[in-house]
Amino acid sequence: MRKILKWIAIVIVIVFVGLQFRRPAKTNPPIDQAQTIEAHTQMTPQVAALLDRSCNDCHSNRTRWPWYSNVAPVSWFVIGHVDDARRAMNLSEWGQRDKDRQSRKLQQMCDEITDGAMPLNTYTPMHPGSKLSVDDVKTLCAWTEAERSRFNSR
Secondary structure (H helix, E strand, C coil): CHHHHHHHHHHHHHHHHHHCCCCCCCCCCCCCHHHCHHHHCCCCHHHHHHHHHHCHHHHCCCCCCCHHHHCCCHHHHHHHHHHHHHHHCCHHHHHHCCHHHHHHHHHHHHHHHHHCCCCCCCCHHHCCCCCCCHHHHHHHHHHHHHHHHHHHCC
């Protein structure tokens, strides 16, 4: 029985090491500052700080890749999640969307943080400070509403 367990452990280690050679690419595409959400909205420093600490790692091209994003199979989950999040809403490419879509994304942003859907529960434990307080949610939702009103008044 010990011999079997030893061989199972050896196979698991070999598979784990082999997985390290098959990782998707971690990317941070170049950022055109004229296309960022900061360039297209009237953002307060407080809102900018909240987006930086709770949103930008997944929803922008400014991802700070943590150490565990280098270890397969966790790297597959992290990189896939960031890629999906950027497709859903990329704050670095905000200006590429029309005003109507931007307005809908602002509403969605408020809805998801109010519901507690964002930031993800899988993200917050490894990123202290990313969890939004009730006041943070109020601040972000007030800002998104003000921006939506500004878009509609044009």
